[in-house]
Amino acid sequence: MRDGVLDLPAVVRHFEDLYRSDSSISVAELTVTRPRRTQTMTLKSWTRGRDKSLIVLQEPVRDAGTSFLKVGSNLWNFLPRIRQTIRIPPSMMQASWMGSDFTNDDLVRESSFSEDYSSQLLGRSEEPAGWLVGFAAKPGLIGLWNRIELTLSDDGTIPLRTRYYDRKNRLARTMIWDEVREFDGRRLPVHMTLIPEDEPQHKTEMRYLSIAFDVAVPESTFSLSNLERHR
Template identity: 55%
Template sequence: MPIRPVCAAAIAAFMTFGVPSGSAARVQQHPTPPDVDAVLARLDDLYRSKSSIARMEVIVTSPRSTRTMRLKAWTRGEDEALIVIEAPPREEGTATLRVGANLWNFLPRIARTIRVPPSMMLGSWMGTDFTNDDLVKESSMHKDFASRIDRRSDAPQGWWLRLDVRPGIVGRWARIDILLDEAELPVEEHHFDRKGRLARVITFDEIKTLGGRRLPSHMTLTPVDTPGQRTEMRYLEAQFNVALPDDTFSLSRLERGK
């Protein structure tokens, strides 16, 4: 919502994997670091773009149980998002709307819309390991973090990027490390809290073409301090840069849940 996904990485013009055999040795001997600013700008829009519609499956695993949800999400720019649970039946119609700095949840079982205060933006979203911020993409890696190439990775071949939060930015993470493969697609993210402790790891896999983009369709978020706990998000379908009705990001649409 990303997922993270929030939590993401770049696609360089949706390039395909691999290089011709004649150039493989040169790439390995003289690897060229990616343009960090360009990578992070694409990171922020990898699953969102100017506008998007997507369907996702979310699986929450704990030592005691496993819970699966199907979601549909609409986004426009950085400030508007609507996420609706389509399954299981007992949660169908439960929805989250974000417009600017405002966030609301609609709970159909009690027919009530609840505004989420800013202090809860980093809280769990619908019982998953993702936060409200992860799902609505409130923070921006490009704007909120100072970034640099940290080191070369050999397995897989690629690069580790290091992002340190800029002074004055309020948020949960002091630092994020991102591993990109040679195609500048994300492999892992390591998130460090304000005390510098590793708090969670996100892995990316199952590369697919969705909405004309080649991207990781599956991500797994594992909190470091909770053994046996994880949340998986799998993109089932996606469309990017689509025209959306004016009322898509309204309270009336939130309460309709469709």
């Protein structure tokens, strides 16, 4: 914050790194709501830096062991039912993750706000109250979003709402962030609700149950052989 105005580069870096560190281990619940059903999954994640992550489904039992490994720009999916590992191509990064409203890209955070988008402070937001930051896709970016609007708390440290606009500049989905808690000295929202605009009664909620930052995560965690051990 400078003279009552957000330091935009610092705010963008803080937002991108809010759930990142040199390493982390987390457990989260993902609840997918549809008009006729609701499904809840529990997943455990390990990360190192920005380019390595492992996500393993623990519940429901029928999907336990289903795993996703990201190393650099590569993403693999292990399917324990058929004991097969498949590589997810870049063209599938915007596809639905496990039937939810999140995409593969959302889960492994392949896209970068600072590298893939130009940012601009748009001013104050009335509802929710805070600062409004706009992100416009840089020329040549391959992806779903033409622009993104992020509403931040008054001090710029907590995301409150994110709106995603498609390539035709139509509002496509909205993310609501709430339930701020502290983990290892970091204040961050532990509950996120993603709502698609074109699917009535559809939403996906993610709630972090635990997060530990800067913990010991062996390099061997992020290998194809380890990916297939969680069957």
